[in-house]
Amino acid sequence: MSDALVTCDVTERIAVLTLNRPGALNALSDAVLAALKDRLTAIAGDDTVKVVVIRGAGKVFCAGHDLKEMQAGRAAADGGAAYFADLFTRCGAVMQLIPRMPQPVIAQVHGIATAAGCQLVAACDMAVAAEDARFGVNGVNIGLFCSTPMVALSRNVPRKQAFEMLTTGEFIPAARAREIGLVNRIASPNRLEAETMALAQTVAGKLGVAVRIGKRAFHEQALMPLDQAYDYTRDVMVENMLERDTNEGITAFIEKRKPDWA
Template sequence: MTDTAPSLASDAPLLREQIGTTLRLTMNRARSRNALSEEMLDALTEAFKEAGEDKSVHVIVLAADGDVFCAGHHLKEMTLHRADEDGGRAYFADIMARCSAMMMGIVKCPKPVIAEVQGMATAAGCQLVATCDLAIAADQAEFCTPGVNIGLFCSTPMVAVSRNLQRKQMMEMLLTGEIIDAITAKGYGLVNRVVPKQYLRTVIDKYASEIASKSPLTLKIGKEAFYNQLDMPLQEAYDYCSQVMTENMLARDAEEGINAFIQKRQPEWTGE
C-alpha cells in the first residue's frame, strides 16, 4: 500500500497517516482539548473498525494534536442537552454507551494499539490511555480522573484505569481528583515508558516498527487471548490458553517462524 500523509490543513476530527504497516491516527481538535465529542467518538469508532479489517495495517498509533492528549467527555456539548424534555437522560445514556463501545472497539481490534501521550489525559482521556494496549508518554504528560471535583464521579474511566492500577492507587486518583505526573503514572502501571517529549515520536516509531515486524496472525491471536483470559480462574485460563496455543501451533506462520528460528533466518509471514 502506498504511504499516505495527513493534510495539516484538514478539518477532520481524526487525521490518518499510514507508514508501511503502521497506521497513525491523530486526534485533531486541539481547540477543544481533543475532547470525546460526538464527532470524535464516531471518528475513532470507525477508524478502529476499519483498521481492524485492513490487512495492510499491523499496528495502530493513537496520537493527538496540541498540548492536551484528551480532556475526556465534551462537557459543553453534553450540558446543552439538559434542556431536553427528559433533562438529557436519553442523550447522556447514548453518549456513555457510544464511548464504551469505542473503548471496546480498541480492545476487540485485532491490531495492537499504542497511545502516544504528549500532554494531559483527563477523565475519559485517561480511560483512553488505559484502554490502549501500550502507552508511551512524554515526560511532561499528566493524568487524572477529576470528575469528583465537579460532582461527576469518573465511573466509566474507572473501568479501564482500574484494570491497569492497584486498587488503592486507583481509589486515590478517583477520590482526590489530583493530577499525577508521567513518572508516577509509569510507577502505577498506566504507561509503559516515559521519554523526553522531543524523542516521543522516535520511540513510538521504534515500538510500532518492532511490533509490526511480527506475524499479524500471531498478534491477533495473542491480543485476543490476553484479554479473554484476564478474568478467568487460573485453571480455566490455562485450559483456554492451551487450546489457543494448540491452534496457533497449527498455523502456517507458526510453522514458518519455528523453522526460520531453527534455520537461523528471517521468517516470511503470510498472516495464515
C-alpha cells in the first residue's frame, strides 16, 4: 500500500479510500483530515466515479482524533483554544463534505470505530460492518464529551440511544449498531470487503444522474418542514423526469428491454 495517508483506488467506477495510518489506528490527525478532504473534493468533481467506499488499513477502521497531537496543542499561549477550535472546524467540514458529495459514500468498518471515527461512519450515507466490529463515542471516559461526533450520530440513531452511547462511553457491537440504524449491513470478517463492494456495485449500476439528484434531495429535504419538503421534492422529481436517460429508462421498462443509457 502507498505511503499516502489516504490512498485512493478506482475500479469499475467505485473509488476506495483507505485511511492509511495503521500504526496510529488510523487516527484523524491534522494531516489525515487534510488528505481525506483533498481526496473527497477531487472525487466529488469526477463524474466517472459513481460510488465511494471509505475503509481503514490495519487492525481498525478509525480510533478518532489523534490525542497526542491534540495534547501538543496545549503548548500554545492560549492553552490550545485556537488550535482546538480550528481542529474541530476542519473535522466538521470533512464530515459535512460527505453528504454534500454527489456520489453515495459507504463506510466499510472493521475493528473499532470510536469517537471521531464513529462520527465518520455516521457521516457516510451507508455503512457495512464486520460482525466483530465495535462502535463507540467514548470520549467521556477520558473527560471529553464527544460533542462534535454527537452531531452526525444523533442524526443517524434514535436520540435516547445516541445519548446513552455518549454518556456511558460504552462500545456497542455491530449487530446493535445495525438495530439502531448506524449500520446497514453486517458481514463475517472474511466477507466484509466482498459485501461492501457488492452494495457499492449495486448502487453504481443505477443511472448516475438519478442517484446524484436523489442524494442531494435526500439530505436537503430532511432539513425542511413537511410541506416544504414535498414542494422541494416535487421540483426535484420534475428535474429528474426531464433527464434524457430517465425518459429512456421508463420507455425501456414499458417496452420490456434494457435501457440504452449514455
